Amino acid sequence: MERTYYHLDWRELLNRLAADDRMxxxxxxxxxxxxxxVEEAFRQMEELGxxxxxxxxxxxxxxxxxxxxxxxxSGEPGKRTLTDRGRRALRESxxxxxFGKLRAGGVGEHRLxxxxxxxxxxxxxxxxxxxxxxxxxxxxxxxxxxxxxxxxHLEHDDLMVRERENATGAATVLLIDISHSMTLYGEDRITPxxxxxxxxxxxxxxxxxxxxxxxxxxxxDVRAVPVADLGFITNGPFHTNxxxxxRRAAEVLVKRHQPTKRVVMITDGxxxxxxxxxxxxxxxxxxxxxxxxxxxxxxxxxxxxxxPRLRLDLTxxxxxSDPYLERFVSRLTEVSQGRAFRxxxxxxxxxxxxxxxxxxRG
Numbered sequence: 001m002e003r004t005y006y007h008l009d010w011r012e013l014l015n016r017l018a019a020d021d022r023m024x025x026x027x028x029x030x031x032x033x034x035x036x037x038v039e040e041a042f043r044q045m046e047e048l049g050x051x052x053x054x055x056x057x058x059x060x061x062x063x064x065x066x067x068x069x070x071x072x073x074s075g076e077p078g079k080r081t082l083t084d085r086g087r088r089a090l091r092e093s094x095x096x097x098x099f100g101k102l103r104a105g106g107v108g109e110h111r112l113x114x115x116x117x118x119x120x121x122x123x124x125x126x127x128x129x130x131x132x133x134x135x136x137x138x139x140x141x142x143x144x145x146x147x148x149x150x151x152x153h154l155e156h157d158d159l160m161v162r163e164r165e166n167a168t169g170a171a172t173v174l175l176i177d178i179s180h181s182m183t184l185y186g187e188d189r190i191t192p193x194x195x196x197x198x199x200x201x202x203x204x205x206x207x208x209x210x211x212x213x214x215x216x217x218x219x220x221d222v223r224a225v226p227v228a229d230l231g232f233i234t235n236g237p238f239h240t241n242x243x244x245x246x247r248r249a250a251e252v253l254v255k256r257h258q259p260t261k262r263v264v265m266i267t268d269g270x271x272x273x274x275x276x277x278x279x280x281x282x283x284x285x286x287x288x289x290x291x292x293x294x295x296x297x298x299x300x301x302x303x304x305x306x307x308p309r310l311r312l313d314l315t316x317x318x319x320x321s322d323p324y325l326e327r328f329v330s331r332l333t334e335v336s337q338g339r340a341f342r343x344x345x346x347x348x349x350x351x352x353x354x355x356x357x358x359x360x361r362g
Contacts (some may be wrong), residue, residue, distance in 0.1 A: 002264070010248045014180075017262045022062060025093075027041060027063075027067070028044070028090060028093035030045070030349055031090050031093075031231060032090065032094060032191065032194070032195055032198075032231070033191055034062065034303075035120065035195040035231065035232050035233060036081075036082055036090065036231040038073055038075075038080040038082060038253070039077075039079075039080055042060060042064070042077075042080065045060050045063070046060050047341070057305075059254055064080075066078075067086075071083050071085045071086075071087075072085060072086040072089060073086055073262060078093070079335070084228065084232070085115060087231055088202075090231045091198040091199070091201055091227075091230065091231070092202055094195045094196075094198035094202065094231075095198070095199040095203055096169060097195065097199070098195055098196060098199035098348075098349030098353075114242070119248045120167075120298075123163065123258070124162070125138050125160045125162055126160065126161060127157075128142075128159035128160060128161050136161040136162050137159060137160070137162075138160040138161060141160035142154065142158050142159045143158075143161050145157075145158040145159075145160060146158040167210070169208070169210040169211050169258040169259075169260070170208070170211045170261070170262065170264075171211065171212045171214075171251055171253055171257075171260070171261045172204075172211065172212065172214070172262050172264060172356070173201065173213075173214045173215075173216060173249040173252050173257040173263045173264070174197055174213065174214050174216070174264050174266075175195050175216050175217075175218055175245045175249055175263060175264065175265040175266065175267075176194075176215065176216070176218070176233065176266050177193070177218060177235075177240060177266060177267035177269065178190065178217045178218065178221075178233070178234070178235040178236060178238060178266075179219050179220045179238045179239055179240045179268070179270055179272075180235060180236065180238060180239075181234060181268055181269050182235040182268055183235055187320075187345075188345075189268050189319045189345060190233065190235045190350070192319070192345045192349070193231045193233070193266045193319070194230065194231065195349065196348055196349045196352050197215055197230045197233065198230045198231055199232055199349055200352060200353075200356070201213055201215075201227045203204040203350065209260070212258065214247060214249075214252050215227070215230060216248055216249060216252070217233065218237070218240070218241055218244065218245035218248075218320075219238025219239065219240070219241065220238045220239050220241055220273055220284055221241060221275075221284075222241065222244050222245050222248045239272040239273040239286050239287075240267065240269045241264075241271070241272075241273035241274065241275070241284075242271035242300050243271060243273075243274050243275070243296065243299045243300040243303050244274075244275055245265070245333055246263070246274075246300065246303040246304055246307075246314075247303050249263045250263075250306060250307065250310055250312060251311075253310070260313070261310075261312050262311065262313040262315065262335075262356070263312055263313065263314045264315050264317070264352065264356065265306070265314070265315070265317065266317045266319060266343075266348070267316065267317075267318065267319070267325070268318070268319045268320035268322070268325070269299065269320065269322060269325055270292055270322065270324040270325045270327075270328050271293075271296050271300045271328065272287045272288075272293070272296065273285065273286050273287070274284060274293075274295065276301050290324070291324060292327065292328055297328060297331075300328075300332070301331060301332060301335050303334050303339075304335050304336035305335045305336065307335065307336040307337070308337045312336075312337065314332075314333070314336045314337075314338030314339070315338060315339045315356075316329050316332065316333065316338065316339070316340040316341070317340075317341050317343040317348065317351065317352065318340065318341065318342050318343060319343050319345060319348065321342070326342075339355070341355070
């Protein structure tokens with residue numbers, strides 16, 4: 001798979017959108033690039049407005065009022081933030097940018113070639129059993145059974161239900177690397193990762209609402225981020241604690257009841273950190289060298305080796321060309337029985353979509 005990396009010229013993009021009078025799209029692009037920083041977005045739009053006001057008549061004060069009227073932002077100038085509606089609009093914008101317009105359709109699920117569960121009706125009927133959903137009742141067949149039995153009231157034995165194709169939900173943990181190298185040397189890797197997370201969350205909400213999604217960010221340590229805050233993901237001066245990320249992902253998934261459980265990791269670097277000890281005596285070991293540290297690698301691979309036993313599926317998207325990363329990931333996917341892709345930043349979302357939603361209909 002071909003790898004391409006890019007450094008985004010924000011000013012060129014802003015000028016192009018402003019020239020086409022696509023100010024709403026301009027605002028959403030800025031929100032995605034600036035991790036939801038409304039004040040910085042308005043600062044850049046003010047600067048742009050000075051240059052473009054005569055050409056397109058853009059007024060930031062009027063735009064501010066419109067965003068408030070539509071409840072996209074709130075707060076006084078200097079303290080403006082996205083509302084819940086604004087955060088949802090940002091996820092929707094990311095979905096359209098990353099995955100394109102969705103075709104109209106109903107709720108999708110995983111198909112299995114046997115009856116039962118929550119798939120589509122398959123044309124067959126059977127007697128009612130405890131636990132069957134009321135919306136699956138075959139009212140005509142049930143009433144005919146009642147008439148044939150000649151009873152005074154409709155009984156449980158009269159009830160019939162329409163069969164469905166079996167369908168299962170999926171539980172997904174998305175692991176996003178937030179180490180310092182995710183914005184190193186002018187290559188912005190955190191913005192595509194952030195947009196993929198938002199787009200994936202929005203697509204799942206629309207098409208697969210029975211699925212679960214947990215997003216974990218990993219640097220020196222691991223922390224969970226709620227879906228509402230995906231637009232604010234940033235990286236920092238962190239190392240790459242892949243071992244803890246894999247451990248926490250498994251910890252989350254073993255508590256889920258969905259038959260399909262999967263971990264998706266987006267990373268640009270080899271593992272460089274490891275927790276040693278437990279409780280208050282736990283310390284962070286860091287590898288500051290160029291190569292792979294044997295102790296860190298061994299501990300990380302031991303975590304991954306648990307995945308087949310726990311029936312967890314691991315997919316790794318590498319967003320950097322690093323021989324040490326590729327060597328490590330090759331061993332990681334071998335012990336975890338997982339898959340790995342060398343991901344292009346420009347098509348990362350499409351690659352994630354194809355991998356995670358293959359074989360599923362919406």
